[in-house]
Amino acid sequence: MAAFEISVNGKPRFVEEDVKAITIVADRVPDLTLGGEIEKVYLHVGIGEAGEYQYLGGDLRPGDEISIRVLTDDEIPTGTTSFPTSCSFCGSDHFHISSLTGGPQVAICDGCLQVFHAVIIQGARLPLGASIRDQGPDQCDFCHKAPPEVPGLLVRNSAAICPECLRACLDLITEQ
Ligand SMILES: [Zn+2]
Ligand SMILES: [Zn+2]
Numbered sequence: 456m457a458a459f460e461i462s463v464n465g466k467p468r469f470v471e472e473d474v475k476a477i478t479i480v481a482d483r484v485p486d487l488t489l490g491g492e493i494e495k496v497y498l499h500v501g502i503g504e505a506g507e508y509q510y511l512g513g514d515l516r517p518g519d520e521i522s523i524r525v526l527t528d529d530e531i532p533t534g535t536t537s538f539p540t541s542c543s544f545c546g547s548d549h550f551h552i553s554s555l556t557g558g559p560q561v562a563i564c565d566g567c568l569q570v571f572h573a574v575i576i577q578g579a580r581l582p583l584g585a586s587i588r589d590q591g592p593d594q595c596d597f598c599h600k601a602p603p604e605v606p607g608l609l610v611r612n613s614a615a616i617c618p619e620c621l622r623a624c625l626d627l628i629t630e631q
Contacts, residue, residue: 476501509556513598543614556624561596585611
C-alpha cells in the first residue's frame with residue numbers, strides 16, 4: 456500500500472500508510488489569553504478506520520508550506536510507525552479507546568479529552584497525576600506554545616496540551 460510522507464517547510468512530520476484524508480483547516484478559536492478570537496490553521500490527517508487515528512498539527516503559520524509525497528515501496532521505513540499507538544496522557548493503548556488524536560510524538564485519547572474538558576469547563580477535579588501549569592518551561596505538545604502565550608497547560612505523564620488544542624481535538628472527534 457502506498458505511504459504518504461507529510462512535511463511542513465521541508466521537515467518531515469511523519470510517514471504513514473493507510474491515510475484516509477488530509478485536511479487543512481482555518482478556524483477561528485477564542486483567544487483565552489487576550490480575549491476576542493484568533494485564527495488557527497490546522498493540519499489534520501485521518502489514518503486507518505474512521506476516527507481511529509487522527510493527526511493534528513495546530514502550529515501552522517502564514518507562509519508555511521505543506522508537502523505530501525507518495526513513497527515507493529522501498530522508501531517506506533520498515534517496521535516503524537511514526538504515530539504513537541497509545542495515549543501519552545493516560546497510557547491507554549488503541550485497543551481500549553475509540554480514538555487517538557495526536558502528532559508524531561504525542562497523542563491523546565478520547566477519554567482524556569473528555570476529562571480535561573470537564574476540568575476546564577465545569578471545574579471538575581483533575582485526574583490522578585495531572586496538573587495545570589501556567590508557567591514554563593513546558594509547552595503544548597500539539598502547537599508548541601508555552602504560557603503566557605496560552606493561558607495554561609494540562610500536564611500528565613509529562614505530556615502537555617493547551618486549552619485551544621484540546622478544543623480542536625474535541626471538535627475533531629465529535630465531527631466523526
Ligand atoms: Zn488517555
Ligand atoms: Zn496547543
